[in-house]
Amino acid sequence: MEKIITALQSRPKSATRLTRNSKLFKLILEAIADKKGEAVISLDLRKIDEAVADFFILCEAQSHTQIKAIVDAIEQDVKNTTGERPYHREEGQQWTLIDYVNIVVHIFTPDYRKFYDIEGLWADAGRMEHQDTGKKDL
Numbered sequence: 001m002e003k004i005i006t007a008l009q010s011r012p013k014s015a016t017r018l019t020r021n022s023k024l025f026k027l028i029l030e031a032i033a034d035k036k037g038e039a040v041i042s043l044d045l046r047k048i049d050e051a052v053a054d055f056f057i058l059c060e061a062q063s064h065t066q067i068k069a070i071v072d073a074i075e076q077d078v079k080n081t082t083g084e085r086p087y088h089r090e091e092g093q094q095w096t097l098i099d100y101v102n103i104v105v106h107i108f109t110p111d112y113r114k115f116y117d118i119e120g121l122w123a124d125a126g127r128m129e130h131q132d133t134g135k136k137d138l
Contacts, residue, residue: 018054018102020044020128025055027081028105029130031073032059035066037107041119044126054102056125058118060110064093067107071096074105 018025020042032040037059045051061067071089075098078084088099094112098105106118119127 020055023082024078024084024100024103025057027077028057028074028100028103031077032057032070032107035061035070035073037061037066037070039110039113040130042128042130043119043122044128045122047126048122048124051122051125053099053104056104056106056118056122058106058108058113060108060113062109064109067094067096067109070107071098074098 025042029040029042038061040057040059043056043058044054045056046054059070061070071091075086075089078086078100084100086098087101088097090097090099094109095116096107098107106113108116
């Protein structure tokens with residue numbers, strides 16, 4: 001976890017602010033849905049001064065194989081559509097992070113998500129649950 005925090009804090013922060021309607025945001029949600037990612041939420045960090053990004057997108061996968069499939073789909077779809085590559089990626093068997101500077105994507109196994117409790121750490125952030133293509137606001 002310390003390695004991830006250090007990597008996020010040491011990267012440049014973009015002057016451009018994103019919204020949930022941005023192309024990058026929607027592409028990420030669609031790629032997650034295509035690979036059957038579960039319990040998808042986004043955290044809006046834009047009003048938090050200490051935040052390292054505009055948004056976190058979190059989801060669950062049932063295995064390392066599914067985590068890898070989601071990561072590969074996100075990176076391929078974003079690169080093919082926008083030409084953008086991640087600034088950084090931290091890979092693990094239970095948790096992988098993809099950093100697009102303004103949006104940081106966390107793909108967890110359910111146990112790791114519960115253990116690290118990113119939602120609890122960023123409880124002040126605006127939270128939105130996403131189903132299917134990420135267009136449902138709860």
